[in-house]
Amino acid sequence: MLTLSGITRRYGDATALDGLSFTVPDDAYVSLLGASGSGKTTLLRLIAGFEEPDAGQIILDGVRLDGQPPHRRDIGFVFQNFALFPHLTVEENVAFGLKYRESNAVASAAEVAERTQAALELVGLEGFGHRGVGEISGGQRQRVALARTLVTEPRIVLLDEPLGALDANLRDRMCDELRAIRERLKVSFLHVTGSETEALTMGDTVAVLAGGRIVQSSGSRALFEAPLNASAAKHLNAWNILSGTVEKDKLRTNAGILPVPGSLSDGQSAQIALRFDRIDVSDAAQVPEGRHHFEARFLTGEFNGPTALSFFRTADGALVQVVDHLSSPRLPRLEEGRTYALHYRPEEVLLFEGAEG
CATH class of the missing domain: 2.40.50.140 (Nucleic acid-binding proteins)
Structure with missing residues (x-):
């Protein structure tokens, strides 16, 4: 379980997050819905360790994460722009984290190959490992980014607007695939988006971020039918x-x-x-x-x-x-x-x- 308590992040005179408290349960798909500039990506970066909060605590499975470097948090991050290495093949991109991470790097070439192929099969890309990332479609690059994250077996996966670069048909297909993959792995996903349709479709729980705080966190149907305040209602369009x-x-x-x-x-x-x-x-x-x-x-x-x-x-x-x-x-x-x-x-x-x- 991921617990955020009183998280505050300031940039000069601007407050991006203001005493935010929030919980991501185990084995859950949680959508975080917020307008552009609401602090969604900032929150993910704080959880991942790319930035540190000015106040508050981030706790995963009873262990405090804030203050620890990103590579020691055991958290997966799928970037909006995929952040793949263009000079590596699909297979090499997926294997990179296994071979070069600071702790528990996998030295056995056979184990790296086995786990890499299993990750590619999980995201439906078996047979694509030899291709360059410039030779595959946007939807396939999204799956490579997901496979690269999942192969390291993180305790939680953060997805920063993962469907934003895809066309409408691919978005619909990836919605189904992301949910199916998460259910098979039993790992919690925290999916950030500015689309109310995407948030309601994907999340078992949807949290609405506004004014630097979570203004409501509910099941998707409960949120849509009975928002608790005007801020939550506005975000549902x-x-x-x-x-x-x-x-x-x-x-x-x-x-x-x-x-x-x-x-x-x-x-x-x-x-x-x-x-x-x-x-x-x-x-x-x-x-x-x-x-x-x-x-x-x-x-x-x-x-x-x-x-x-x-x-x-x-x-x-x-x-x-x-x-x-x-x-x-x-x-x-x-x-x-x-x-x-x-x-x-x-x-x-x-x-x-x-x-x-």
Whole structure:
């Protein structure tokens, strides 16, 4: 088990990580989701030992790692750009760590060859060992980088946006393969990404990094359906966040004055969250009984294959997104520039107290 306690990392006046605490269980696939510049890669570099925290502790299986050099941490790192040696063959790249690591280097050529071939078979590259890394595809280079990491049998594997350099088809295939490989090895993977789709697909647990801290760590379904705060909801790219001030049990937002679930004090700051696919659209005079609504002007639509995304703007400037699943469409034909009622069931609303964070 990997445990991070109170991890802080500063660069001059900028704080990248601010007292972050987080646990990666044994035999787990954990996704770390964060926006660009949120400190995701910094966190991986601290765990791996390429940088040291200004405060806090990093503990793996009861042993404190911070202060130890990278080669003594027994941690695998798969870099975003693969970081392969261009002058070596696929086989030589994979074998490099076995032959030249400081401790427990493998001197037997037969053992190196055996373990290297086993690693290549594990990632589906048997028969590719003799090729140069410039002679194989991007997806195959990704697998070589993974094999080079796994052959040393690390206690945990860190993956820094490992699918970012691949095209869409390869990403989908590698998602399945990464999960299958991890399940066979029973080694924990910590997979960093800025893609909410990738994070939710890959992780048994998804942790959201924002403001230098983990704002939520949950199962992927629980996170998507019930984010605990506005910061987590924003990172999922599936929730509209409307901020405002409470007035007589309603929230004054830039989408209008909206009812809120629960009782809040006047003057209190709060946000409500409405999921893209939980909002319906109709003429203002045709809002079904029992539903809450506000009005907004239709801007444009975006076709995404199985779904269509519609963009609306309220009179006070809030941008609202609505998703329609084309297998069971529910939205009427929309005219650009026309104002519609956007309505939803009261129980679909999530309420987050406090100022927007």
